[in-house]
Amino acid sequence: MATTEELYQLYLQHPVISTDTRKIAPGSLFFALKGDKFDANTFAQQAIEAGAAYAVVDNPEYALGEKFVLVDDGLSALQNLAAHHRRQLDIPIIALTGTNGKTTTKELINAVLSQRFNTLATEGNLNNHIGVPLTLLKITAEHQMAVIEMGANHQREIAMLCSIAHPTHGLITNVGKAHLEGFGGVEGVRKGKGEMYDFLAAKNEEERPAGSKNGVAFVNSDDAVLMEMKNERGLSNVIYYGKNSNPANIISGKLLDSSPLLVLEWSDNLEGGNYRVPTHLTGAYNLDNILVAICIGSTFGLTPEEISDGIAGYQPKNNRSQILQTTSNTLICDFYNANPSSMFVAIENIDKMQSGRKVLILGDMFEMGDESAAEHAAVLQKAMAAQVNERIFIGKDFSAQKSEGLEHATFYLTAEDAIEGLKAHPITNSTVLIKGSRGMALERLVGLF
Structure with a gap:
């Protein structure tokens, strides 16, 4: 052998x-x-x-x-080979996990750091037990740092990925309701994502490669759950960011506009200075993702101009918070994936948008386990309370929630049924949010608008 x-x-x-x-x-x-x-x-x-x-x-x-x-x-x-290769590298490796926003955040961090450094980042969402090793094995002597996305659908998976990648820096975007079936409920999600902090807090630094002894955690000080998780583990090497005025934040920021593209102002709380940046992103929930990218850029010594250029130049893709302008509609294409947490913030975002006619098209959420009926009912209720003109629900799980008193909602059992319905009743002159789990393949609807 x-x-x-x-x-x-x-x-x-x-x-x-x-x-x-x-x-x-x-x-x-x-x-x-x-x-x-x-x-x-x-x-x-x-x-x-x-x-x-x-x-x-x-x-x-x-x-x-x-x-x-x-x-x-x-x-x-393959995994042992990747781990061995990583141990030969004396470069920063930034790892991130979380329920929502991982891929967008990874892309934003890469966009910022690439303004100065030769950076390698996870391609697409190759973030699992195969994708992480493959990503690490693409790092060459020319690369100065790497950004590694880590996904998980059960406990101990992030711990395993960290043991391979040995990140020097890490972050959790958020902890919400996703993969509840595999994690064993919300508390299981919290424990599983917290394995990132567990690794960063570990005392066995002598077992880490030379480049990974720092164990720096970037923590959103606005997020009470993340702050509590940080405190539980006694994390001491922490860099904070957030929207609030916490004096510990090295970076803070706020939205100036979000209809539909985000414009923000961020502040360098160490050196002083405020900077206005237009973006190609939609969704107020993306402000946190932008701020951590700014925070990481600042930590690695980039100038405010380099950081702002990286954020402003980032173009979202892969149907994540992506704006598509058609002849008669503005589409918010966010159908790469969905879970209750991301559904809620997406609905809240279009609810607050200053737009004319607004339409929600929501598809089933997968991997909800025993919580599926309750979580689909909660999203349905949230959607019914939103200030929109039309609501369309697609899939067997949403359709199972159909009841009396929902006359302002349309239900389709399958995406094929929805396609036929939208052909018969076309939507025009509207801002349309399309969101659902990957398995619903809601990209098939885009050509109808």
Whole structure:
């Protein structure tokens, strides 16, 4: 069986990792990973034929020659290789997790830091037990720092990802209601996300790489839950930011406009100075995400001008708080994912917007477990109380909440039903929020507006 060190020597010669035979990079290392419905060992020969230098397999039956490297477990080998590589790096690694806003926050941090540094950040949302190792293995000697997004749907997952990435700095965007089924309820979410603080607070610094002894936490002083979690762990190396006037904040800020694009003013509370920045983001809830990116930029010595340029230049994508202007409507495309926490703030955002006609289109939230009915009912109630002109609910979970007295709401059992309904009753001259879980695939509605 190949050791991690032996694999690392191969990696240094072939520093590109492939896990998909449909996307083999010439000269790469192919890792044969197993899934619920596939065993990539069976594709190892195909990977070699497609140009991979070596195939890492964990089934002796498929170790067919010198180009095949046998390990005990393919996934563990990949994770151990990434952890070993990280230990050779003496650079800041900023890790972030949270219920909502992870990817947008990661992109904002990267946009700011990239104004001065050669920064590598998680691509898309490759934030799990496979994506984090793959991201770490893309770090080269040219990179000066990395921004690593960490997602989780059960406890101990963030702890495991931190043990691989060994972040020098970390943050939790927020703690809310998501993946309740896997975490075992809201308290489970809090405990699971808190594993980021647990790692930063750990005393075994001698076991960390040279570049990760700081254990710095960026904490939103407005968030009572995060402040309580910080206090519970005795975090001492903390940098604060927020909208409030807490004297501990090194950065504070406020919104000047949010209809629909955000304009903010932020203050450097250490050096003095106020700075106005227009953005391409919508949603007042994104102010916290912007402020932590500013805070991190300031911590790493960027000038106010560099920081503001990074924020102003960031263009949201991947259907997260993304504004799309059509011929007759303004769409708020926020249908990459959804949970009760993000639903509430999205509804509140459009409720407060200074706009003419406003429409809510909300799709089912997945992975709610036993709380699903109660959480869909709560979102429905929130939507019914919002100052909007039309409300459309899509999916079996929302449809199960249909009752008397909801005459100002339209329910569709499936997205296909909604498409037919919107074709028959088109929406025009409106600001439209479209939000639902990824599995609802609500992007199919966009062409109707």
